[in-house]
Amino acid sequence: MSKQQSTDNWPEVRQQAVEQLPGAIVEFIEQCQAEEHPESQLIAVLHQVQNHFGHLGEAQLDAVAQLMRIPHAKVAGVASFYHFFRLNPPGQTTIHICLGTACFVKGAERVAEKFREELGIDFGETTKDGKFSLEASRCLGTCGLAPVIMVDDQVQGPATPDQVPGIIEKLLAKDKRAKNSGS
Amino acid sequence: MSKADTIDRHYRELVETADRELTENRPDGTIEIQVGSATCEHAAGSQTVYDEFKKHIEASDRKDIRLHRTGCTGRCSREPIVSLLIEGERPVKYQKVDSRAVHRIFTSHILRGEPAAEFLLGDPTAETAPVELLFCGGQRCGRKLDFDPEKSFRQALRQAGKSDRDVYILNANCFGLCGRERRGGGAHVLIRPQGLLYKIKSAEDVQRIVRESLVEGKTIKELESDEPVFGRRFFELYGELAFFNRQTRIALRNAGVVDPESLHEYVAYAGFEALAMALRKDNPKWVIEQLTQAKLRGRGGGGFPTAQKWRFGREAEAETKYIVCNADEGDPGAFMDRSMLESDPFSILEGMIIGGFTIGANRGFIYVRAEYPLAIKRLHKAIESCRRHGLLGRSILGSGFDFDIEIRLGAGAFVCGEETALIHSIEGERGQPRIRPPYPTDRGLWGQPTVINNVETFANIPVIVAYGGQWFGRIGSDNSGGTKVFALAGKVEHTGLVEVPMGVALRHIVEEIGGGVPGGKKVKAVQTGGPAGGCIPAKWLDTKVDFDSLTAKGSIMGSGGMIVLDEDSCMVDVAKFFMTFSQDESCGKCTPCREGATRIVEILERITKGRGEAADLDKLERLSRLMKRASLCGLGRAAANPVLSTLREFRSEYKAHVRDKTCPAHACKALIKYEIDPDKCVGCTLCARKCPVSCIDGERRKPHKIDQNRCIKCGRCFEVCRFDAVNRG
Numbered sequence: 001m002s003k004q005q006s007t008d009n010w011p012e013v014r015q016q017a018v019e020q021l022p023g024a025i026v027e028f029i030e031q032c033q034a035e036e037h038p039e040s041q042l043i044a045v046l047h048q049v050q051n052h053f054g055h056l057g058e059a060q061l062d063a064v065a066q067l068m069r070i071p072h073a074k075v076a077g078v079a080s081f082y083h084f085f086r087l088n089p090p091g092q093t094t095i096h097i098c099l100g101t102a103c104f105v106k107g108a109e110r111v112a113e114k115f116r117e118e119l120g121i122d123f124g125e126t127t128k129d130g131k132f133s134l135e136a137s138r139c140l141g142t143c144g145l146a147p148v149i150m151v152d153d154q155v156q157g158p159a160t161p162d163q164v165p166g167i168i169e170k171l172l173a174k175d176k177r178a179k180n181s182g183s
Numbered sequence: 184m185s186k187a188d189t190i191d192r193h194y195r196e197l198v199e200t201a202d203r204e205l206t207e208n209r210p211d212g213t214i215e216i217q218v219g220s221a222t223c224e225h226a227a228g229s230q231t232v233y234d235e236f237k238k239h240i241e242a243s244d245r246k247d248i249r250l251h252r253t254g255c256t257g258r259c260s261r262e263p264i265v266s267l268l269i270e271g272e273r274p275v276k277y278q279k280v281d282s283r284a285v286h287r288i289f290t291s292h293i294l295r296g297e298p299a300a301e302f303l304l305g306d307p308t309a310e311t312a313p314v315e316l317l318f319c320g321g322q323r324c325g326r327k328l329d330f331d332p333e334k335s336f337r338q339a340l341r342q343a344g345k346s347d348r349d350v351y352i353l354n355a356n357c358f359g360l361c362g363r364e365r366r367g368g369g370a371h372v373l374i375r376p377q378g379l380l381y382k383i384k385s386a387e388d389v390q391r392i393v394r395e396s397l398v399e400g401k402t403i404k405e406l407e408s409d410e411p412v413f414g415r416r417f418f419e420l421y422g423e424l425a426f427f428n429r430q431t432r433i434a435l436r437n438a439g440v441v442d443p444e445s446l447h448e449y450v451a452y453a454g455f456e457a458l459a460m461a462l463r464k465d466n467p468k469w470v471i472e473q474l475t476q477a478k479l480r481g482r483g484g485g486g487f488p489t490a491q492k493w494r495f496g497r498e499a500e501a502e503t504k505y506i507v508c509n510a511d512e513g514d515p516g517a518f519m520d521r522s523m524l525e526s527d528p529f530s531i532l533e534g535m536i537i538g539g540f541t542i543g544a545n546r547g548f549i550y551v552r553a554e555y556p557l558a559i560k561r562l563h564k565a566i567e568s569c570r571r572h573g574l575l576g577r578s579i580l581g582s583g584f585d586f587d588i589e590i591r592l593g594a595g596a597f598v599c600g601e602e603t604a605l606i607h608s609i610e611g612e613r614g615q616p617r618i619r620p621p622y623p624t625d626r627g628l629w630g631q632p633t634v635i636n637n638v639e640t641f642a643n644i645p646v647i648v649a650y651g652g653q654w655f656g657r658i659g660s661d662n663s664g665g666t667k668v669f670a671l672a673g674k675v676e677h678t679g680l681v682e683v684p685m686g687v688a689l690r691h692i693v694e695e696i697g698g699g700v701p702g703g704k705k706v707k708a709v710q711t712g713g714p715a716g717g718c719i720p721a722k723w724l725d726t727k728v729d730f731d732s733l734t735a736k737g738s739i740m741g742s743g744g745m746i747v748l749d750e751d752s753c754m755v756d757v758a759k760f761f762m763t764f765s766q767d768e769s770c771g772k773c774t775p776c777r778e779g780a781t782r783i784v785e786i787l788e789r790i791t792k793g794r795g796e797a798a799d800l801d802k803l804e805r806l807s808r809l810m811k812r813a814s815l816c817g818l819g820r821a822a823a824n825p826v827l828s829t830l831r832e833f834r835s836e837y838k839a840h841v842r843d844k845t846c847p848a849h850a851c852k853a854l855i856k857y858e859i860d861p862d863k864c865v866g867c868t869l870c871a872r873k874c875p876v877s878c879i880d881g882e883r884r885k886p887h888k889i890d891q892n893r894c895i896k897c898g899r900c901f902e903v904c905r906f907d908a909v910n911r912g
Contacts, residue, residue, distance in 0.1 A: 037610070037611075037629060039610070039611050040591075040609060040610045040611040041611060042611035043591070043592060043593075043594055043608065043611055044591070044592060046594070047553060047592055047594065070611075074612075077613055078611070078612065078613055081596065081613040081614065081770075082593075082594035082595050082596050082614070083594070083595035083596060084553050084554070084593075084594035084595030084596075085594055085595075099515070100515035100516050101515040101516030101672070101673070101710065101713070101744065101746045101760070101761075102515075102516045102672035102673050102678075102746060104515075104760050105672075105673045105674060105746060105748060105752060105757075106673070106674075110897070138513065138515060138554070138595065138597070139513075139514070139515035139516060139517065139518070140554065142222060142223040142226050142259070142518070143259065143516055143518055143670060143672035143678065144223055144258075144259015144260045144262070144672065144678040144679055145223060145226060145227065145259065145260070145262075146672060146673075146678075148226075153556070154226075155222065155223075155225070155226035156226065157226065161897075
């Protein structure tokens with residue numbers, strides 16, 4: 001029998017984790033390990049992961065936990081605590097409807113209802129074809145333009161329920177054009 | 184060389200570099216096009232406008248036109264705003280500028296000297312003149328004069344043969360300059376476009392100004408005010424508009440004036456002067472003394488005296504201390520902090536460095552919402568330029584004091600605005616609050632003493648240090664010095680950022696600056712303080728706006744959200760909106776908040792659906808009081824405020840919902856019914872065509888009828904009817 005089999009499986013675990021994440025993020029995590037309070041960068045790391053993948057998948061959360069040496073339960077706890085992080089993949093286009101006070105007073109609820117009706121989905125859901133996600137948003141801070149919607153990262157306002165079908169049509173047309181020019 | 188001399192030398196070098204850079208960029212006679220650039224400006228299309236101007240300038244091959252990017256002036260509903268500055272002329276501002284407008288402005292105004300009238304910002308019928316006199320409206324300005332400066336000016340102008348068309352007189356709000364020396368020693372008048380600021384002490388001075396300055400065009404050196412110049416450039420640029428000239432700009436002194444990405448411009452407007460001063464004095468106690476005299480109270484909403492907090496931080500014994508800027512602006516309807524971060528990030532950094540020096544911290548953190556990408560980008564850039572110019576890092580300005588700042592992102596949790604939750608979030612944990620004490624000034628980040636202040640508090644620090652706490656303390660009310668920035672929104676004509684001295688009447692903000700409710704409707708209430716605040720009914724519009732007066736009326740100052748509600752807003756619905764928000768944002772750690780908010784939302788839901796019971800109002804009150812007393816943190820303790828304040832002030836509306844099953848404001852869908860008055864209906868078919876669910880039947884030219892079973896109560900018919908035939912009840 002050999003002397004003592006090493007039980008340290010860290011190299012394998014690390015390798016599996018590294019495969020799940022882009023190189024830049026792995027590098028960032030390893031840089032943090034060298035500094036004071038590396039665990040405090042967890043939220044920053046999750047931001048980067050979401051930026052890259054569009055959402056936080058189970059495999060990525062696990063990889064982050066391993067590389068940052070933070071229990072998976074805590075990583076999952078943080079990811080699910082903050083509204084900004086999403087655990088499911090979003091649609092191609094995300095429509096945020098601001099439900100801040102100013103927008104509420106100026107009729108955001110009616111705009112939201114029209115979107116729900118037109119897309120047939122509720123807040124936090126994605127259409128079956130994966131084209132649209134609908135999100136209720138905390139104040140976007142552009143209250144002067146209330147009611148405001150944000151299509152991906154483009155803020156628009158003031159929005160009215162009547163504009164809703166037009167906005168969706170335009171997005172679909174854009175999508176079609178992109179596909180046509182692509183093929 | 185002594186330390187003070189080293190600091191002076193470093194600071195002088197900084198100023199000289201800035202001056203050099205700026206004069207090289209801006210030779211005499213340059214026409215400057217100023218384009219606003221902040222999140223809301225971008226949303227309104229200011230980037231396209233910027234690019235379009237750039238193209239026009241390149242195409243015209245004019246070397247004397249300079250494109251200048253500034254932050255946001257806070258005139259939200261009219262954005263994008265473009266200002267045209269031509270030397271010796273009044274600055275001209277354009278509103279809602281798009282590519283078409285750019286072309287018109289360029290060809291007409293810049294090339295031919297004729298302003299493009301259709302895009303002008305402001306009242307087109309308002310009187311204008313080549314020269315304007317702006318009187319400071321501060322309570323103390325001119326109080327001790329034995330003559331009325333405005334009257335004397337009018338008289339002197341008449342004698343000199345000048346009419347309203349030559350010189351126009353405007354009354355502004357307090358410039359915020361009032362006397363470092365004697366109270367009310369003189370009256371201030373600003374002459375635009377020359378930008379001369381005179382201090383008048385006698386009727387003789389008035390005569391001289393008219394004779395020498397206005398007629399002969401000279402500058403009278405000995406009458407020029409030696410008071411601080413903060414806000415002066417702002418009045419020079421924007422002084423003629425009521426929305427702006429009724430404000431006092433201190434925290435927003437540079438918003439809409441400087442390029443937020445240029446350290447040099449910040450330095451040119453007295454930037455880092457305060458830092459150099461504090462480092463040169465090398466006496467943290469002196470800084471704290473200034474804050475005490477300034478009566479500065481925390482602008483995040485709590486209103487805790489900043490001097491006291493910094494003293495605790497200073498006195499705490501520890502090797503490592505931290506200073507944190509709370510930029511987790513989560514209140515719905517509030518965007519003051521975002522605007523400050525985007526329009527003048529350097530002033531916040533300067534405030535933080537002074538703070539770090541005062542309490543003895545070498546590291547600072549800015550905790551900012553991830554939802555503010557532009558603010559984050561500008562902060563990063565500002566921190567980088569500060570490091571490059573020796574304003575962050577090792578031995579700042581050669582003083583031997585080391586300090587650096589790091590940005591940490593939030594991730595969309597409202598509760599993280601609470602300081603102990605914020606600390607957990609910076610540490611990478613779930614943002615849940617803990618019981619205080621120990622307060623963060625004893626045990627904060629990683630157990631070390633930590634001072635946490637809001638963005639606006641930091642923005643005020645450099646001004647206080649540079650011009651003295653006494654000066655700052657004189658602006659504002661007895662217990663609270665300085666100004667407060669509000670984000671005015673909701674049912675009001677002019678929405679935007681408003682900065683006024685503490686203690687002005689609510690009416691001043693809503694009516695004089697905000698222009699009242701559009702469409703001739705009446706103000707019903709003003710909601711202040713966000714989800715933790717309350718509603719102040721219209722009968723109390725004369726309430727002074729400061730920490731104590733608002734609390735006395737059952738609301739709070741909060742961080743500065745101010746939403747105007749008119750007759751169409753249902754107060755029960757408003758309370759439900761805020762409770763839903765707080766319930767959603769409750770972190771779930773303590774039971775009173777987690778369960779209390781949930782039950783309150785359920786009851787409010789029931790009431791607005793018309794299923795309320797007589798006992799509900801008492802239950803609401805009891806639950807709200809319980810939440811207030813028993814919750815762990817400020818979020819839970821304040822969450823029921825909107826319910827309590829509306830219950831107290833608008834109980835009749837609750838009763839109407841519960842007892843009569845009606846909504847007096849016609850906002851709660853379940854309680855309204857649309858009917859067509861057959862006598863008034865002419866059968867134009869408009870409502871039938873517009874109805875989204877086609878539930879209106881009727882032949883042409885005959886009265887129509889709404890099928891109540893299918894009606895979704897969207898109110899479309901009510902809005903479109905031109906004959907007033909649709910009744911809502």
